Amino acid sequence: MVNGKVVAALIISILIIAGAYFFVSIGNIQQSGNSIKVVGTGGSVLNNEKVIEMTDAGFSPSILTISVGDTVTFVNKGSEEHWPASAVHPTHTVYPDSNIEKCGTSEESKIFDACRGVAPDASYKFTFYEKGSWGYHDHLNAGLFGKIIVE
DSSP: HHHHHHHHHHHHHHHHHHHHHHHTTTTOOOEETTEETTTTTOOBBBBEEEEEEEEEEEEEEEEEOHHHOEEEEEEEOOOOOBBBSSSTTTTOOOTOOOOOOGGGGGGGGSSSSSSSOOOOEEEEEEEOOOOOOEEETTTEEEEEEEEEEEE
């Protein structure tokens, strides 16, 4: 009777260790709702790129965790133009040094703002250098929004 319990405990222990090894060996990917986080490398996974798809229904994933220095590509998969930009509509000033008033100036490449609609099948890229939780939205449809968490 005792030997049966010992054998059962041993088998359960081996299964737990094997399961833990399996999950560690395939990478530390965590998903919660629309948020995808790849621990250690940051971002959603598409050939190691950090990609957010813009559709007519919103952003996917709507929350993305990345590392400082990571570039996020916003790809328009919708049928209309989308304009990703730092919150808050309409000024776009939440991400440090961003402001819609800098669109069309020499500072445009330094702000989290596409500064124009992104056509279907086109994309916009921005590299995040500031740690924090940064809300963003679609300037052409302010009801569509998301968040980039920079660690």
